[in-house]
Amino acid sequence: MTSQNPSDSKFINIRKIISDYFRKELIPLLADLRLAIVLLLTIALFSVSGTVLEQGETLSFYQANYPEDPALFGFLSWKVILTLGLDHVYRTWWFLALLILFGSSLTACTFTRQFPALKAARKWKFYEQPRQFQKLALSAEVERGSLESLPTLLAQKRYRIFQDGNKLYARKGIAGRIGPIIVHASMLLILAGSIYGAMTGFFAQEMVPSGETFQIRNIFDAGPWAEPQIPKDWSVKVNRFWIDYTPDGTIDQFYSDLSVLDQSGQEVDRQTIHVNKPLRHQGVTLYQADWAIAAIRVRINNSPFLQLPMAQLDTGGQGRVWGTWIPTKPDMSAGVSVVAKDLQGMLLVYGMDGQLVGTVREGMSTEVNGVTLAVAEVIGSTGLQIKADPGIPFVYAGFGLLMLSVMMSYVSHSQIWALQLEDGSLYVGGRTNRAQVAFEREMVEILDQVQPKET
Structure with a gap:
């Protein structure tokens, strides 16, 4: 006879307590529809905040746009945004925790409710007593009716039929x-894709001059x-950046001719992108998002061409303007300022x-301070937004599956029972989980076609 170790018995009891807690308390709580609705609404609320509030901007941006006094709505300042992580909502620990908790709720509901419901629907049994038909929402007694014609009628309605002598069961949907x-x-696939993308994705911005x-x-x-x-292991070359303008001088579209280069500098892909037509390479997407003036190439009299950078000037919100200073004397004691607002070639000289x-226009010259100033080229920069989100394929697959499954959910699950008694009476009844009126019409049509039993 062997004795049980007290520590083993204690361990077994603790494990049983934990198991009972999960089975009786935690899982039913997670499977509660009210909890799922609250979690879904909370996720939606913070998703909206991540759309309304700019994501991934610099500290100075939030300080300038969300000051403490006056705070937006009386409480939303840059400190609140940064403290709560609202500047990167989709990667905060609490948002990911909400997604995981919602996924756990869906999983618990699936295993405690949906799978048992499917298992019950797949089971079939015959009704052997007329009184069983009284429990059905729709039933009828056909005197001198014949069970023999019923399988054919049900098969025409795409029912799957089970029959045992004078008893019949059929179902569809x-x-x-x-x-x-x-x-x-x-939905679990969408959540998993969202979490995977949040953990492994990145967002970048680059402002690159033409030719760089x-x-x-x-x-x-x-x-x-x-x-x-x-x-x-690869880089991108901006072969050319240009802007198309409308006849009234406003921007119509801007384009970037991009080449993807491997480590040896060989071109492996080349595309011209514009707004709403990005370049995708190895899971990274490059969007056309912005533009700027990077530099101008000028010549003073017969000097070599000089490339001078242009900087964006502070206009107090009155539009975007770029400028640079060009010396007109070798000792830089005199010079002019050149200002441009677009790439159409018109420059103002001060x-x-x-x-x-x-x-002066691009390709032309003008006389200033006793010298000839020739402008050869205004060099533009392309502003690129660069994103990688490895979870996107899972999210798209999840939404595609969601649309299919929603349509499947509208299919009615209909069941029909029939019982032929020795006295010739035929009992027929059925029920469905939706489209009750259509099911009633179908039942009436079937009953009307049941042939009387020959005497």
Whole structure:
């Protein structure tokens, strides 16, 4: 005879207590529809905040746009935004925790409600007593009716038929019971894709002059596991950037001719992108998002061409303007300021006293301070938004599956029972989980076609 170790018995009791808690308390709580609705509304609320509030911007941006006094709505300041992580909502621990909790609720509901409902729907049994038909929402007694014609009629209505002598059971629309399970599965797939994308994706911005080659460096927001997604074995060259203007001088569209280069500098892909037509390469997407004036190439008299950078000037919100200073004397004791607002080629030239002294277009020259100033080219910069989200395929697949499963959920699960008694009486009854009126019409049509039993 062997004795049981007290510590083993204690361990078994603790495990049983934990198991009972999960089975009787935690799982029913997670499967509660009210909890799922509250979680879904909370996720939707914070998703809206992530859409309304700019994500991944700099500290100075939030300080300038969300000051403490006056705070937006009386409480929303830059400190609140940064403290709660509202500047990167979709990667905060609490938002991911909400997604995981909602996923756990869906999983619990699937296993405690949907799978048992499907299992019950797949089971079939015969009714052997007339009184059983009284429990059905729709039933009828056909005197001298014949069970023999019923299988053919039901088969024409796409019912699956089970028969044992004088007893019959038929059903159709089992997909209607499978649909809710796939709805939950698709939502779990969407949640998993969202979490995976938040943990492994990144967002970057680059402002690159025409003719320059760059690698993705200026990363604004990235998940904790995003490092492998940031490309290190390829770069991008901006072959050319240009803007199409409307006849009234406003911007119609801007374009970037981009080449993807491998580590040896060989071109592996080349595309011209514009707004709503990005370049995608190895899971990274480059969007045309902005533009700027990077530099101008000028010549003073017969000097070599000089490329001078242009900086954006502070206009107090009155539009975007770029400017630079060009010396007109070798000792830089005199010079002019050149200002441009677009890439159409018109530049304004100001003297050292701030007065307008002339205008000049790209490819032309003008006389200033006793010298000839020729402008060869205005060089534009393309503003690119660069994103990688490895969870996108899972999210798209989840939404596609969700649409399919929602349509499946509208399929009616209909059941029909029949019993032929020895005295010739035929009992027929049925029920459905939706489209009750259509089912009643179908039942009436079937009953009208049941042939009387020959005497």
